[in-house]
């Protein structure tokens with residue numbers, strides 16, 4: 075990948091392999107005001123003492139925790155099943171939620187049932203497009219089902235999200251606010267979380283919407299013991315080197331039972347330049 079690195083003039087962020095393709099027309103102010111964080115996970119949310127995690131040592135395997143009376147590690151089985159579905163079927167897997175090991179588990183960070191806790195590992199680059207503004211592309215091939223990036227940002231309440239949107243609209247600068255709705259286990263109620271990546275977030279904040287679904291699939295991730303769900307972007311199909319990354323800002327799933335979970339952008343009526351055949355010309359909104 076050395077040659078692609080040379081083409082990019084700047085490293086956008088130190089801890090993650092995200093480069094910056096400089097262009098004289100680019101809005102560098104937007105980047106200067108942007109604070110890079112690698113995850114939405116908050117440090118104060120390890121308080122769910124009654125949440126059951128697994129008690130595997132080092133990293134979870136299918137056999138760990140299994141006894142004659144008890145099934146093997148529940149996190150591993152469920153998480154790996156989801157990852158396999160994504161790898162084998164990409165978007166067609168229809169995976170909207172993924173459960174992974176978290177603060178309530180005793181395994182370590184290298185556990186394969188923590189696929190979205192690694193940060194960005196593929197080499198990506200920001201580049202400027204006259205119509206779309208900042209875009210993100212892959213500097214290396216990414217295979218279907220791979221974790222690409224968390225959609226990192228600040229958790230805000232619905233009321234605060236509304237307040238911020240009004241401000242962002244008057245500033246006439248783009249915003250990046252995702253609304254996540256998760257059906258609670260009871261089935262009767264829904265948890266709504268807003269992730270605002272407008273000023274604090276990671277590379278995912280610059281990934282554009284595509285009306286045909288793009289090449290990434292947003293998945294709602296629940297880590298055992300974490301209070302709030304996160305959003306992770308996986309490769310919906312094989313992605314080639316140099317290809318722009320995109321995903322649909324409005325994804326919901328009602329196919330599996332009656333449960334509804336969805337990820338959608340809290341966007342006001344903004345133009346869409348994705349170029350897909352079915353593009354209505356505007357971004358979807360929650």
Ligand SMILES: [Zn+2]
Pocket residue numbers: 128130133134149175179181182185186187188
């Ligand atoms: Zn684990």
Ligand SMILES: [Zn+2]
Pocket residue numbers: 128129130133134135138139147148149150179181
């Ligand atoms: Zn385990």
Ligand SMILES: [Zn+2]
Pocket residue numbers: 127128129134149150174175176179180181187298
């Ligand atoms: Zn676990």
Ligand SMILES: [Zn+2]
Pocket residue numbers: 283284285346347348349350352353354355356
């Ligand atoms: Zn479009």
